Amino acid sequence: MTQPKNSEVITAELGLIRFGYQGKVAFGQVKHGIVRVYDGSPFGAGKPGATILPLNDVHLLAPCRPSKIVAVGLNYKAHAAELGLALPDEPMLFIKPATAVIGPNQAIKLPAMSQRVDYECELGVVIGRRCKGLSPKQAREHVIGYTCLNDVTARDLQKKDGQFTRAKGFDTFCPLGPVIAQDIEPGGLRVRTLVNGQQRQDGHTSDLIFSVFNLVSFISQVMTLNAGDVIATGTPAGIGPLQAGDVATIEVQGVGSLVNPVSN
Numbered sequence: 001m002t003q004p005k006n007s008e009v010i011t012a013e014l015g016l017i018r019f020g021y022q023g024k025v026a027f028g029q030v031k032h033g034i035v036r037v038y039d040g041s042p043f044g045a046g047k048p049g050a051t052i053l054p055l056n057d058v059h060l061l062a063p064c065r066p067s068k069i070v071a072v073g074l075n076y077k078a079h080a081a082e083l084g085l086a087l088p089d090e091p092m093l094f095i096k097p098a099t100a101v102i103g104p105n106q107a108i109k110l111p112a113m114s115q116r117v118d119y120e121c122e123l124g125v126v127i128g129r130r131c132k133g134l135s136p137k138q139a140r141e142h143v144i145g146y147t148c149l150n151d152v153t154a155r156d157l158q159k160k161d162g163q164f165t166r167a168k169g170f171d172t173f174c175p176l177g178p179v180i181a182q183d184i185e186p187g188g189l190r191v192r193t194l195v196n197g198q199q200r201q202d203g204h205t206s207d208l209i210f211s212v213f214n215l216v217s218f219i220s221q222v223m224t225l226n227a228g229d230v231i232a233t234g235t236p237a238g239i240g241p242l243q244a245g246d247v248a249t250i251e252v253q254g255v256g257s258l259v260n261p262v263s264n
Helices: 077-083 136-141 155-161 165-169 213-221
Strands: 016-021 024-031 034-039 045-056 069-073 092-096 117-119 121-127 143-150 174-181 190-195 200-206 230-234 240-242 247-252 254-262
Touching: 016 143, 016 190, 024 045, 121 190, 121 213, 121 247, 136 213, 143 213, 143 230, 143 254, 155 165, 155 174, 174 247, 190 230, 213 230, 240 247
Parallel strands: 069 230
Antiparallel strands: 016 024, 016 174, 024 034, 034 045, 069 092, 117 240, 121 143, 121 230, 143 174, 190 200, 190 247, 247 254
16 A cells, blocks of 8 residues: 555644654644644643654654543434434443554454454544543533544454444554544534545534534543543444455545555
8 A cells, every 4th residue: 555645644724643753752733734743742731842844754653542442333313224223312332442543554454253344434532631520511621632533343243242342342443543633623524434445434423413522521421531532423324344455544524534454
């Protein structure tokens, strides 16, 4: 796979990246194609410093290191209709482990114990500071931004097990990136999957059953959310399989494109 330039996959006008450069890992603020390197972390007391780098000179990594990914099943009306299921009364939650996270251009690995692995494009909501018991209004204040997420799923194992831990917990099953956009509103975003350049999913966050800030509030009533944790807000209609040799692209309007090859 020929890796695209960073400037080609990041469409956010203002955002945060985590990157490698000359053997070191750092956070940076991206604005108009320029990276201002952070002194410290945006998830702590860090601030953008004086060092500036060209965006295309850095190696993009997963933009945060979550302690957990809290995901939501069946949160698009069209996806519920596709599956012939009634709309849920409350969000159905599950957790993907931090060890599933990979960044842009890293390979999704197909596990030997599964014969059907699917893509699922999602809007990822990134928590900026530790929180618990938030109202929806307070939730907005604790979100640092939004990213692309692929909730890769071993569909056959999900059906076999009757719950999601194994099917969604394999290493490499949570690509994140390429940036955490900070200049967008989450309620009106197009979310797409392309496989080998062909569109497979095309949804819109206006179709969410449970809105972003209501989700953050609901989850925070259940568990403490740490800085850097990610909420996967559900996938639209059109889920389908990946094969070795494919290239999966998740696009979120105002964020960019998350590109990952698929291999055995």
